[in-house]
Amino acid sequence: xxISEASLYAANLRCIGAERQGLSNIELINIIIGRNNSGxxxxxxxxxxxxxxxxxxxxxxxxxxxxxxxxLLEFPVTxxxxxxxxxxxxxxxxxxxxxxxxxxxxxxxxxxxxxQVLNGTTRSVREIRNPTQPxxxxxxxxxxxxxxxxxxxxxxxxxxxxxxEFRRILAERNISPEVDTPNITIQGNGTGVTxxxxxxxxxxxxxxxxxxxxxxxxxxxxxxPDSIFEEIICRQLIGGAWEIFLREKEKGLxxxxxxxxxxxxxxIVLCFIHLAPALVNKPLGEFLFAFEELExxxxxxxxxxxxxxxxxxxxxxxFPLFLTTHxxxxxxxxxxxxxAQILHVTHNGSNSIIRPVKAFIERQGVLDDLDVRASDLLxxxxxxxxxxxxxxxxxxxxxxLISYGELSEGNHYQCVFYGxxxxxxxSAQGIDETESSGVSILRVNRNACIIIDSDKxxxxxxxxxxxxxxxxxxxxxxxxxxxxxxxxxxxxxxFSTLQAWAISGKFKSPPKPFDSFFRYLxxxxxxxxxxxxxxxPMLAEQINQYTKRTDLEADEKLFGxxxxxxxxxxxxxxxxxxxxxKAEA
Numbered sequence: 245x246x247i248s249e250a251s252l253y254a255a256n257l258r259c260i261g262a263e264r265q266g267l268s269n270i271e272l273i274n275i276i277i278g279r280n281n282s283g284x285x286x287x288x289x290x291x292x293x294x295x296x297x298x299x300x301x302x303x304x305x306x307x308x309x310x311x312x313x314x315x316l317l318e319f320p321v322t323x324x325x326x327x328x329x330x331x332x333x334x335x336x337x338x339x340x341x342x343x344x345x346x347x348x349x350x351x352x353x354x355x356x357x358x359x360q361v362l363n364g365t366t367r368s369v370r371e372i373r374n375p376t377q378p379x380x381x382x383x384x385x386x387x388x389x390x391x392x393x394x395x396x397x398x399x400x401x402x403x404x405x406x407x408x409e410f411r412r413i414l415a416e417r418n419i420s421p422e423v424d425t426p427n428i429t430i431q432g433n434g435t436g437v438t439x440x441x442x443x444x445x446x447x448x449x450x451x452x453x454x455x456x457x458x459x460x461x462x463x464x465x466x467x468x469p470d471s472i473f474e475e476i477i478c479r480q481l482i483g484g485a486w487e488i489f490l491r492e493k494e495k496g497l498x499x500x501x502x503x504x505x506x507x508x509x510x511x512i513v514l515c516f517i518h519l520a521p522a523l524v525n526k527p528l529g530e531f532l533f534a535f536e537e538l539e540x541x542x543x544x545x546x547x548x549x550x551x552x553x554x555x556x557x558x559x560x561x562x563f564p565l566f567l568t569t570h571x572x573x574x575x576x577x578x579x580x581x582x583x584a585q586i587l588h589v590t591h592n593g594s595n596s597i598i599r600p601v602k603a604f605i606e607r608q609g610v611l612d613d614l615d616v617r618a619s620d621l622l623x624x625x626x627x628x629x630x631x632x633x634x635x636x637x638x639x640x641x642x643x644x645l646i647s648y649g650e651l652s653e654g655n656h657y658q659c660v661f662y663g664x665x666x667x668x669x670x671s672a673q674g675i676d677e678t679e680s681s682g683v684s685i686l687r688v689n690r691n692a693c694i695i696i697d698s699d700k701x702x703x704x705x706x707x708x709x710x711x712x713x714x715x716x717x718x719x720x721x722x723x724x725x726x727x728x729x730x731x732x733x734x735x736x737x738x739f740s741t742l743q744a745w746a747i748s749g750k751f752k753s754p755p756k757p758f759d760s761f762f763r764y765l766x767x768x769x770x771x772x773x774x775x776x777x778x779x780x781p782m783l784a785e786q787i788n789q790y791t792k793r794t795d796l797e798a799d800e801k802l803f804g805x806x807x808x809x810x811x812x813x814x815x816x817x818x819x820x821x822x823x824x825x826k827a828e829a
Contacts, residue, residue: 247272247404247564251318253358254290256307259283261595264316266290269600270404271585272558275578276568277622278589283596284568287589288412288534290315291566294405295532299361307595315361316370319402321352329395338388348392351385359397367397408532408564409524411516415537415568419500419508421485430520434512438500440519441511442478442486451522459511459518466510466549505541510550513538517557528561539571547573559583575622588622590690624658626691626816628809632661634780635695635733641788643813645796646806648822656817662694691816693724693809697732702758724812729801730757736802737761737787738795745790 253266260266260283267274267287276284293299293315301312330348341347355374359367369390372382386393400406414432422438430436441459444450460476467473475491488500488511500508513535521528535554539547551567551574558565567574578584588601601622621627630636636659643651653659696711706712707727718725728735739754746768755764762773776783797803814821 245319245402245404249320250402250404251356251358252290252294252405253316253318254286254293255314255316256310257293257305257313257315258286258289258307259591259596260286260290260598261307262310263595264314265596265598266316267587267598269585270564271583272562272564273555273578273581273584274564274566275574275584275586276566276589277570277575277586279591282589282591283598284589285536286596287587287598288536288566288568291405291532291534292410292412294403295408295410316358317361317367317403318356318358321355321357321372321396323349323353325396325399325402326352328399329392330389344389344392348389351382351389352393355382357393357397359402367394369393369397405532407530409520409526409530410532410534411520412534413509413512413516413536413538415540417509417512418505419488419511421481421487421501423485428523430512430515430523434508437512437515438478438486438488440515440523441476441488444519444522445476445478454518454522459514462514462518462553463510466553467507467546470546506543506546509538509540509542510546513550513554517554528557528563531563532566533563534566534568536568537570538567539569539574544571544573547571548577551577555581555584570623572620572623586622620658620660621689624689626657626693626813627689628657628659629662629692629694630659631695631697631733632780634784636661637781637784637788638733638736639695641791642796642802642806643810645791645793646803647810647813650819650822651810651813656819657813690721691723691812692718693726693812694718695726695733696728698728698730700731700758724809726805726809731759732761734761735759736799738791738799740798741787741791741795745787 247270250270251266251268252270253264253268254260255262255264259281267290276287278284289305293305293313294317299315303309305313307313326348327345330345332343332345335341335343339347341350352372354376355372357369358371358373360370361367369386372386372393374380374382396402411430412432417432417434419434419437422436422442424442425439428436428440428443430440441455444455445452455476460473463476464472471492473490473492475497477489477491477497478486479489480486489497490500490503490507491497500511516533517528521531538550542550554565554567555578557563569575575586578586586601588599590597590599628639630639636653639659640653643653651657694714696707696714698707698711700707707715711727715725715727730736735755735757739751742751742754750768752768755761760773762777765773765776796806811821
């Protein structure tokens with residue numbers, strides 16, 4: 245069965261609690277992101293367990309010493325499976341129709357079965373559902389046909405992970421000199437790599453060209469044009485251990501011990517791709533790879549080349565790839581890859597939660613219009629959606645003042661621009677919960693705030709329906725929607741700040757809340773607003789130099805909004821409320 249047709253879940257498995265979590269969809273390339281200790285490794289454990297012929301109750305795999313882990317496999321019930329186990333020569337009993345096969349076809353064809361893996365390879369039916377009829381209950385029919393359905397559940401081929409050669413590279417890894425041993429075992433921490441390369445180069449029964457030609461060529465594909473390696477050899481050191489050496493043009497032979505960690509990571513990957521299949525005499529298509537944090541000690545350009553190489557081989561050789569990462573390079577590279585998905589793992593303090601996010605960050609090409617990178621949304625602790633760059637300049641400075649320098653963009657939140665004309669594309673609802681074709685703010689990053697210019701010309705004018713919808717949706721999920729009290733964010737600029745910024749006496753009175761701020765500037769000085777309207781960020785930078793915390797405190801509404809926003813940012817980052825600053829002596 246193709247891996248893309250199956251779903252795999254677990255409960256009570258390490259960081260995964262009683263609520264079922266896992267892979268509702270499986271692609272060839274699966275990018276797993278999340279904070280440290282969020283449960284990314286638990287997802288890799290689930291994939292590895294699914295490849296085993298038997299499943300043992302290992303206490304180390306239990307979630308907080310709970311019940312034994314539950315492994316659940318979901319797959320389509322095809323006509324071929326029904327015909328294999330529902331007999332056509334038996335009729336009657338509780339099964340309706342001319343015979344039991346007819347009952348099975350009429351009832352279960354095109355449904356999806358969830359089977360729980362018990363001890364060993366035995367599986368029992370947990371659930372039957374029809375994706376096109378989600379509210380239909382199949383429990384009665386399942387009880388009637390339990391014998392036949394349990395036979396289907398225990399067909400080995402319905403598990404596309406079964407007997408895959410699972411290989412894992414750990415985040416902590418190294419390649420060191422090694423003494424020759426009879427058996428070759430390449431481990432996820434890099435142990436065995438030196439022995440494997442040495443024996444493939446020197447043992448007559450192994451194909452030396454896998455190292456000196458194919459592995460070396462791919463090494464140059466990944467490192468070129470920065471480095472070109474002419475030869476890879478192994479030499480025996482005093483004391484008997486073997487060491488890998490690489491010859492680089494104009495540098496001569498250099499030992500791997502004297503090379504960087506990034507080079508070692510790439511060589512470990514290539515050993516799994518080229519040598520591991522030869523050692524077990526199986527094609528790459530029968531392998532499943534789980535690589536942890538390959539970006540460690542790799543330059544971004546090298547990351548792209550390594551990941552692009554892996555993606556190409558995954559598609560060509562049809563082997564599934566699971567990559568845990570913190571790298572924005574990986575997220576942005578695979579965001580739009582047709583054979584990839586991004587899985588976001590979060591932890592609520594008790595359990596891991598796993599969600600596919602690709603469907604919510606690639607809708608109608610809107611993120612291209614917004615010039616937003618997927619990593620900006622997925623890696624940040626929280627997202628503040630703003631209309632444009634000048635809003636960001638003002639807001640970052642105001643947050644800095646209100647938080648006494650504690651909170652900053654990049655560390656505690658990320659600003660993302662939507663542009664006024666693109667607001668209609670955004671939604672705070674999940675795609676599964678709305679027919680909107682827009683980008684789901686909630687599902688891209690659950691910690692969201694949006695700041696919207698009211699664009700009102702007077703106090704009695706209501707904001708438009710699009711803005712009202714965004715406000716309702718954000719507030720309904722506990723997010724923060726801030727519609728400016730005046731016309732635009734510039735209308736919040738304190739009058740004392742304007743007076744300090746401008747030539748003395750230029751501004752006689754503050755702008756009214758619903759005035760056009762730039763026409764207000766024009767009234768103070770001919771074409772002043774016109775000059776700055778095309779240079780809003782420059783104006784914001786200048787004005788910020790004269791804005792003090794006391795100026796913000798003087799505007800009760802603005803100060804209240806900023807205080808609320810800072811509280812939200814602290815909650816996104818699980819930060820305690822700050823102690824009040826000490827009074828100056």
